[in-house]
Amino acid sequence: MPTATPAPNPPAGAPPGGGAAARPATPARVSVMRSRPGIAACFLLPALLLLGALVVYPIGYSVYRSLFDASGSGFVGLENYGEVFTDSTILTAVKNNVIWVVAAPSIATALGLIFAVLTERVRWGTAFKLIVFMPMAISMLAAGIIFRLVYEQNPDRGVANAVWVGVHDTFTDSSAWPGARPRPNAELAPSGGGSFTTKSPVTAPGPADLALVGVPPAETEGAAPAKKAAPGKGGEVTGTVWLDFSKGGGGKPDVIDAKEKALAGITVEAVKGGEVVASATTGDDGTYRLPAKADGAQLRLPAANFAAPYNGVDWLGPSLVTPSIIGSYIWMWAGFAMVLIAAGLAGVPRELLEAARVDGASEWQVFRKVTVPLLAPVLAVVLVTLMINVLKIFDLVYIIAPGATQKDANVLALQLYLSSFGGGANQGVGSAIAVILLLLVVPVMVMNVRRLRRESRR
Secondary structure, three states, rough: OOOOOOOOOOOOOOOOOOOOOOOOOOOOOHHHHOOOHHHHHHHHHHHHHHHHHHHHHHHHHHHHHHOOOOOOEEOOOOOOHOOOOOHHHHHHHHHHHHHHHHHHHHHHHHHHHHHHHHHHHOOOOOHHHHHHHHHHHHHHHHHHHHHHHHHOOOOOOOOHHHHHHHHHHOOOOOOOOOOOOOOOOEEEEEEEOOOOEEEOOOOOOOOEEEEEEEOHHHOOOOOOEEOOOOOHHHHOOOEEEEEEOOOOOOOOOOOOOOEEEEEEOOEEEEEEEEEEEEEEEEEOOOOEEEOOOOOOOOOOEOOHHHHOOOOOOOOOOOOOOHHHHHHHHHHHHHHHHHHHHHOOOOOOOOOOOOHHHHOOOOOOHHHHHHHHOOOHHHHHHHHHHHHHHHHHHHHHHHHHHHHHHHOOOHHHHHHHHHHHHEEEEEEEEHHHHHHHHHHHOOOOOOOOHHHHHHHHHH
16 A cells, blocks of 8 residues: 655745745835826926927927928928938038048047047146146137137148148248249240249350349348349359349339349359259359359249248148048047046956956057957947037037138038028028938937947846
């Protein structure tokens, strides 16, 4: 007869009867909206009113207004959107916006990463960070005015061209007397490329004097008086190059008068059969001396003597205005990127970096394969934030770009203003541009919000 198997002893603390442990029921959580909807509505109402007045209503009205003509009385459907994508001025703005979105955030983020990494190893890293971040304290308006002066074409006023011209003139000789030229119907005649050549050959002993005009008297204030050259010896050709103009008037043309000034530093070439056989440079008194082989040659004053001084780069010209404005934006926002990246870098586990170095990785490998991957979430935040920011860029372009090249630097936010309140005064087209800007910004914002939510779940 089978025996009954005794039931196992219940574990200590188990309820009698061998049943499942009775756990106290957890009360279901009830949201405040369900339990006290009135109180929740009172707290949310001010925020909802602000959102409705400052966000929802402007967006809705912009969409509505974009469907009407300039006066706002005639319904035109999608005609304004068609104009946005066919007007050459607006298409230039779209192209520039693409350049802004690609270049500005990428360069600012890269510089911020470099600054953040390097300042960790610099003794005065905190002071450097403060200096780099300081432009963020300046408004876009003030920054635009500053860089409008920085990019001034005149090297005496524009810092950028002052530096550029200084570097250029260090390695390149400037012309002796820019703007100088012979009198009309004189012995010297233009010979192409800005140079001047005598109409007939010169013969020893000379002198072969070469008169020039076109030099402002103020530029010859410190010049020595012109001197008549002594006759050449042994077949040498001599002469004087001078400014054939007396301050206050008087004097005779093509004659060296007492008050006339010498033009020093001018190169004189002797040319035979199209080849230079000899050359000389005028002294402080304007005289020069050529060897005997110059006898029977024509004298030429090369164009290098009269070339206009180097005036730098046209930073705000049609080809460079957009990169120049992007440079001013990076000057402002690289500090913002550096601060955020430096905060992320402070949270990187140092043992990972040290382990990589112990394993034989170089500093570049540690940076590229350890530091950058660990900072990827922070870099994404900075990059997306700057992308949203540059889509709305307006102030810098409006202030820095001169009127002559503003159309070349045009962006969508500026075109929105010009179309709505400028010469066109067409708020239908302006509203259409605003809607397009919204559609461009929304996907980036949605992507950023989703990424932040994924990060918060980790």
